[in-house]
Amino acid sequence: MASTVFIAKESDSDETRVAASVDSVKKMTALGLNVVVQKGAGAGSKVPDEAFAEAGAKLGTATGAKTADVVLRVRRPTDAEIKGYKKGAVVIAIMDPYGNEKALAALAKAGLTCFAMELMPRITRAQVMDVLSSQANLAGYQAVIDASHEFERAMPMMMTAAGTVPAAKVFVMGAGVAGLQAIATARRLGAVVSATDVRPAAKEQVASLGAKFIAVEDDEFKAAETAGGYAKEMSKEYQAKQAELVADHISKQDIVITTALIPGRPAPKLVSKAMLKTMKPGSICVDLAVERGGNVEGAKAGEIADVEGVRVIGYNNVAGRIAASASQLYAKNLLSFLETLINKDEKTLAIDPEDELVKATMLTHDGKVVHPNFGGADDAKGDA
Template structure:
C-alpha cells in the first residue's frame, strides 16, 4: 500500500498533510509513503525530515498511490495525476461546490471530507474542525493584539496605569473558547456570547462573562450534533440590540460564528462598527464564508473611522507548523481504520460510520446523501 503526500498548489496554503511523526507511524503499519518535493517547506518541514522518517521524495509521488492525502480539495488539474480508485482525503469544502464533487467522481477517485467526521467519541482524534479551529482561535487573538495599538494586560507603572483591554468573543465553539483562553492569558477582560446555552458554563470556567438574551428560544438553540441552530429573526433582533450596546465599550471583538453549509451569519453591521472607539479592532474568523462583520475584506485589514477590521482567511495556516502537525495526526488516525493489519493493504469498510459520514464519491458517482446531484 502506498500513501502519497501531495504538495498544495494553492500558494496561500502553507500547511501539509503529513509530518515526520506520522510518516514513522505509517511505516510502522507497513505502508510506503511518498512525498512530493517541497510539500512541507512552508510548514518548516524540509524534504530531509521526511526522508529521515522513512518517506521517499518523488515528483511522481502521486502516481499509483492507493491513498492521496492533502490539506485542500484537489483541483481539476491535479485529479489527472491520481489513479482511478485511489482514496483522496482532504478538507473538501463540499457545500456549494457541486462541480468540484462531480470532477472528483468523474476522475474515479474515492473522496473523503475530513470536516464531515461525525462528532462521536471514537472520532475525536480525527476531528479536523476542532484541531484547526483551536489554532484559529488562538491566532485570532494574536492578530488582534498585533493590530491593537495598546497593551492587553493592565499595567501599573510610575508614570500611570494602562487599563486592561476589553475583548468580546462572538461564537463560543472550539475557536471561540481558545480565543477566550488566549485573551485571558494576555490579561484582557473578556466577555463572550453564543446562541447555545450549554456553553455558558464553559465561558465562565475560563474567567469570562457570558452575554446573551436568555429567553425560551435560547434554551432550545442547539442541534443534536452540538452545533448552533439558525435563530428566528425576532431573536436575532433582540440579540443584535444587546450586542450593539455591548460592543460600544469593547476594544477588541472576535467573531467566529459559522453554520455548516450556509453563509456566515451577519452579526455586526457597519453602523455597529462605527460606534466603537477609534483604535478598536475586529477580527472575523468567518471571512471565508462571507464574514460576520459588514465591511470585512478577505485577506485584508480594512479601516472604518479608525477602527480596524481584520479579515485574514485560513488563520490556522498562519500557525502552519502546529496546524500541520495536528492535521497530520487527524489523518493518521482515520487512515489507520482503513488498513488491513495483516495484509498491510487498503481495506475500506464502506459500512463503517466514519466512512459513511465522510465519503463523497465512489466508483464514478457522488454518493454522500447531502450532495446528490439536483436531478436525482
C-alpha cells in the same frame, strides 16, 4: 503488495500546511505502507524534505501520485491535479463540499474515492480525527495574537508609578472551539473578556474560563442547539433582540473577535458598520468567518480593512498562519482516520462501507457522488 501513500504539495498559494508530519510518516511506514512525499510539500510548515526522508519516506514529484493508492492533502485537489491520480485512488482532505457540486462531480468522474475530513462525526471514537476542532483551536489562539499585534496598546492592566493602563476589553462572538480558545488566550494576556453564543451550553463553558456571558436568554435561546452540538440559525425576532444587546456591548469594547459559522450556510452577519462606528478609535475586529462571507460588515478576505475607523482583520486560513503547529495536528487527524481504512496484516486498503466514519465522510466512490448531503441519496432514490 503494500499500499502507497502520497503526500501532496498544496497548490493553493494561501495554503502553508502539509498533510503529514515527521511523526505521521514514521507511523505510516511502521504500518508497512510505502510513503512518498512530494518535494517541497513541507516547506510552508518548516519541515524540510530531508526530515521526511529520514522518517522513512521517499521523495518524489507530482507524478508520484499516478501510482499512489492513497493521496493525503490539506485542500481538495484541483481538476488539473486529479488528472494525475489513478482511477480508484483514495483521496483524503478538507474537501469544502458545500456549494462545490461541480468539483465533487469531477472527483466522481475521475473514479476517485474521496473523504471529507470536515464531515467527521462528533463522536468519542472520532475525536482524534476531528480536523474542525484541531484547526479551529489554533485559529482561535491566532486571532487573539493577530488582534494584539494590531491593537498598538497593552492587553493587560499595567500599574506603574506613571499611572495605570487599563486592561483591554475583548468580546468573543461564538463560543465554539475557536471562540473558547480565543477567550482563554485573551484571558492569559490579561484582557477583560466577555463572550456570546446562541447555545445555552456555552454559558457555563464561557464562565469556566473567567469570561462574562452576554445573551438574550429567552425560551428560543434555551432551545437553540442542534443534535450535533452546533449552533442553529435563530429567528429574525431573536436576532433583532440579540443585535440590540450586542450593539450596546460592542460600543464599550476594544477588540471584537467573531467565530460564528453554520455548516453548509453563509456565515451569519453579526457586526454591522453602525456597530463598528460606535467603537473607540484604534479598536480591532477579527473576522474568523471571512472565508464564508464573514460575520462583520465590510470585512475583506485576505486583508485588514478600515471600516468606520476600526481595523477589521480578515485573514484567510488563520490556522495556516501557524502552519507548523497546524500541520502537526492535522497530520495526526489524518493518520488516525487512515489507520481505520488499512488492513494491518495485508498492509493494504480495506474500506468498510458500513463503518460509521466511512458513511459520514465518503463523498465519492465508484464514479458517483455517494454522500446523501450532496446528492448521493437523492440520485439513488431517483434510480429506484
